[in-house]
Amino acid sequence: MENPSPNYIIIRFSVFSSPFSSPPQTNHLPHREKDEEMEEPLESHVLVLPFPAQGHIKPLLCLAKVLATSGLRVTFLNTHHNHRRILPRDPCFSPSPLLCFESISDGLPDNHPRSLERLEELVLSIKTEMKAHLREFLLRKRVQFPVTCIIADGIMSIGIDVAEELGIPVISFRTYSACCLWTYLCIPTFILEGKLPFPDDDLDKEFHGLPGAEGLLRRRDLPSICRSKIDSKLYRYFIDENIAMTRACALIINTFDALEAPMLSHLAPIFSDVYTIGPLHALATQSNVGQFSGRSESVSSLWIEDRSCMVWLDSQAPRSVVYVSFGSLVKIAIDQLMEFWHGLVNCGRPFLWVLREDVILGEKEENVKSLLSELKVTSQTRCLVDWAPQEEVLAHPAIGGFLTHNGWNSTMESIAAGIPMICWPRIADQQINSRWVSEVWKIGLDMKDTCDRSTIDKMVNILMEDKKEEIMKSMARISALASDSIGPEGSSLRNLERLMENIRKIGRTS
Incomplete structure (x- = not known):
């Protein structure tokens, strides 16, 4: 089986009619319309948009800190709920003039638990209410410090939707491994070929058909949604979100080349550019200087640490x-x-x-x-x-x-x-x-x-x-x-430098 192109994946996924889906689009780099009166290029200003959960906030905040330490203006956009949980209690962290923390509503009431058991309510609110708040926020920012690039969590396609509408280049950040992302992208093909849902309850049965992983997987080794009903809203939401990533102008993954080279080779034809910059927490620690000397764990934790x-x-x-x-x-x-x-x-x-x-x-x-x-x-x-x-x-x-x-x-x-x-x-x-x-x-x-x-x-x-x-x-x-x-000649450090230079180019051409 050859590596599927983005269009191949999206067409195959069209067997679903999802309440979360946006019309399929091909990979492209959105272009901002230039203001004829603007003589100077915009200062690079990156908006970082995490999915509102601990495991997504932490790596994206690490990235935001690294970008700001390197001289880029960055706005980290949390939900009101998580913004209140993180910042006020951390005396170790003082934001830089280049790193701004702001928040918008996720559309849920303050007393909503936002727990795993009620995840469907959260993601539905993100796709409707939070999306509207994001658009309003970006329009307001145009008057102050216009956003020249959005880095959106891989399951926050609202960032891609709004960016396309407003003509802002968007990069997708995947908080999963490359092997998991490749598996997710192949799930529509597995469904079309009758491999999913599983025909019986034998989870130890070998699973065949994932390029690059033949003879390795059992059914129980696939992502947990593969055990769910394929017509569930959450199932379709997560598959739709991974497919939507292919509309971004680039992909960032928190991994490194030597760890996942075989899986990365399957992703390369799907995304126009792939930046592997892991281990990201180690890069953030390595770049911690001056005002960023606080521990990266504490400043991104929704929980209070017991030291x-x-x-x-x-x-x-x-x-x-x-x-x-x-x-x-x-x-x-x-x-x-x-x-x-x-x-x-x-x-x-x-x-x-x-x-x-x-x-x-x-x-x-x-x-x-x-x-x-x-x-x-x-x-x-x-x-x-x-x-x-x-x-x-x-x-x-x-x-x-x-x-x-x-x-x-x-x-x-x-x-x-x-x-x-x-x-x-x-x-x-x-x-x-x-x-x-x-x-x-x-x-x-x-x-x-x-x-x-x-x-x-x-x-x-x-x-x-x-x-x-x-x-x-x-x-x-x-x-x-x-x-x-992440060393001086390391692939992740070089990719990070390449990412920052391309973000600056976007700002200069906006």
């Missing part, structure tokens, strides 16, 4: 601690939580576990608070916190392994820190990320769709003892490649 865990880590032996975190969105049943608890206790190794207050699914608030207060008693062998400064935790010499949901931020941070993983993916891209971690890069173990104390105990001991040398050897090689990519 007491760092003191606890200081008391632990090198490479002895298992760090456990399932990210900012995933919720688990109480029986799953207890299986993890007993498995971690039984393995006999010290562990640091991030347990958010909202992590337990379907239980009364008072019962959850009571249980968590019982578990969150710090001892010599365990420490449980609501939220942790993850980059610092992974860089701590006491950490020996990471039990993770395999969100892409966590996966990249683990690679950059050289910490091997046990993978327990739940949603979106996490399933396919975990397969690449275990079977392609061989830097961890895949425990997806399994949750019992004996398996957890066994996996921890395999990672920390039985296969420690083998996995650490692979991780050391991959981690070194990550470090090289």
Whole structure:
């Protein structure tokens, strides 16, 4: 099967009639109409538009900081709801004159939980109410500092829609891995060929048809939406959003060439330009100077970090601690939580576990608070916190392994820190990320769709003892490649410089 072109993908996707869809368009670079009275070119001004969730805000804010540090004017546009959660409490961060934080409404009432369970309400409001607010915001900006380029999250096609209407060039930023993006782009073809939905419940059956991944995937390794009904609104929303990305004039991915070269080769014919600039959090840390000396984790976190865990880590032996975190969105049943608890206790190794207050699914608030207060008693062998400064935790010499949901931020941070993983993916891209971690890069173990104390105990001991040398050897090689990519001659640093120069060219020609 040859690499499909953008038109091929979009035409094949037309088997759907989606309430979220925009009319298909081909790849093009939108052109701004020049004001005949304007003699001087506009100053480059980038609007960064994240999807309103922790895992999307963080990498895009890292990018915004890097661009502003390099002399570009940047406006970071959050929703009102998330804007209030991030900025007021962070004394470590003082915005630069070149980095402005603003916000617009997502269209939902203040008391809406904006949780994973009610995601459909959020995305529908984004496509209608928030889109109108974005257009109004950009028109207002034309009077002050006109936006010359928009960098929109890959699932915020409202940025592409409004940019096309107003004649503003737009670049898409994909917070997933390249392997996941390529898989998403092929899903319409899988549907047309009858591979999706699955004809039965055998998730261990091999899945064929993804170019570049033959013999690698089982059904359970595909993104989580592949287990959903294909006529659901959320299914169609996420597929539509990935197809809409092909209308942008370029693509940015938080990955690096040496990590995902085979998948990137499939994306190259689809997008007119691809900028791989990962690990982005490491690039942001590397560029932190002057007013950007605050920690990148704290300034992008919707959760308040409990730094007491760092003191606890200081008391632990090198490479002895298992760090456990399932990210900012995933919720688990109480029986799953207890299986993890007993498995971690039984393995006999010290562990640091991030347990958010909202992590337990379907239980009364008072019962959850009571249980968590019982578990969150710090001892010599365990420490449980609501939220942790993850980059610092992974860089701590006491950490020996990471039990993770395999969100892409966590996966990249683990690679950059050289910490091997046990993978327990739940949603979106996490399933396919975990397969690449275990079977392609061989830097961890895949425990997806399994949750019992004996398996957890066994996996921890395999990672920390039985296969420690083998996995650490692979991780050391991959981690070194990550470090090289952001070095003076690294591919990610060169791509970042190329991206910034092209953004400046857009400003000069506007």
